[in-house]
Amino acid sequence: MITMKDISKTYSNGVTALSGINVNIDQGEFVYIVGPSGAGKSSFIRLIYREVKPTSGQIVVANKDLSKLKERKVPYLRRDIGVVFQDFKLLPKLTIYENIAFAMEVIEQSPRIIRKRVMEVLELVDLKNKARSLPHELSGGEQQRVSIARAIVNHPKIVIADEPTGNLDPDTSWEIMRVFEEINSRGTTLIMATHSKEIVNTIKHRVIAIESGRIVRDEYRGEYGYEG
Numbered sequence: 549m550i551t552m553k554d555i556s557k558t559y560s561n562g563v564t565a566l567s568g569i570n571v572n573i574d575q576g577e578f579v580y581i582v583g584p585s586g587a588g589k590s591s592f593i594r595l596i597y598r599e600v601k602p603t604s605g606q607i608v609v610a611n612k613d614l615s616k617l618k619e620r621k622v623p624y625l626r627r628d629i630g631v632v633f634q635d636f637k638l639l640p641k642l643t644i645y646e647n648i649a650f651a652m653e654v655i656e657q658s659p660r661i662i663r664k665r666v667m668e669v670l671e672l673v674d675l676k677n678k679a680r681s682l683p684h685e686l687s688g689g690e691q692q693r694v695s696i697a698r699a700i701v702n703h704p705k706i707v708i709a710d711e712p713t714g715n716l717d718p719d720t721s722w723e724i725m726r727v728f729e730e731i732n733s734r735g736t737t738l739i740m741a742t743h744s745k746e747i748v749n750t751i752k753h754r755v756i757a758i759e760s761g762r763i764v765r766d767e768y769r770g771e772y773g774y775e776g
């Protein structure tokens with residue numbers, strides 16, 4: 549599903565965020581990306597949905613070689629990938645329903661299919677009763693569940709989450725994890741960068757640890773491995 553071969557990334561300011569990255573992630577896996585601040589976790593994640601391009605090496609995502617992918621084909625790659633951010637990134641003037649529907653409108657789905665699917669994902673994240681609310685009327689945890697609903701509405705093969713619980717309290721974080729577990733159990737590959745020792749050590753999955761731009765550990769059912 550995702551293969552990186554000898555990937556390195558040096559930004560234009562000369563900072564090398566990643567080097568010598570070799571990794572293979574299969575369909576249906578759940579992978580935590582852990583490591584100290586500045587280690588390269590976000591850079592790793594951004595490579596997958598081609599928010600950044602590697603300086604060297606090969607990366608294949610959902611059978612697409614990203615080094616060869618033309619700019620105009622990037623939207624097709626993004627259909628295979630749902631992205632969840634720490635700060636939700638909901639559109640403030642649109643209702644919850646409209647925020648999610650928007651992701652389907654841009655790929656020109658019919659109104660009938662949109663209506664059915666949006667209600668389906670709202671049900672999955674248990675927010676049907678908030679469909680007409682605006683984002684600011686929801687709690688942080690609810691807003692994050694909306695952003696997860698939006699990420700999965702087009703049935704992506706991969707969901708990527710960069711610090712999705714970073715702005716949430718522990719109870720709310722567990723709710724978010726329950727939703728991710730449900731999505732992953734239906735066969736979606738899940739990749740999540742996190743600083744949460746509790747989550748990684750409680751809900752066991754593969755752990756890829758990055759330090760100073762290199763993979764230093766890759767374990768199935770691994771531990772967080774850092775303090776704090």
Ligand SMILES: Nc1ncnc2c1ncn2[C@@H]1O[C@H](COP(=O)(O)OP(=O)(O)OP(=O)(O)O)[C@@H](O)[C@H]1O
Pocket residue numbers: 559560561563564565583584585586587588589590591592
């Ligand atoms: N767009 C950019 N331009 C220049 N340097 C960058 C850019 N993005 C990240 N970096 C640098 O690359 C290195 C890795 O950053 P990255 O954000 O990938 O780390 P991280 O592990 O996600 O950190 P954190 O846990 O703090 O989010 C850091 O030194 C950072 O300053």
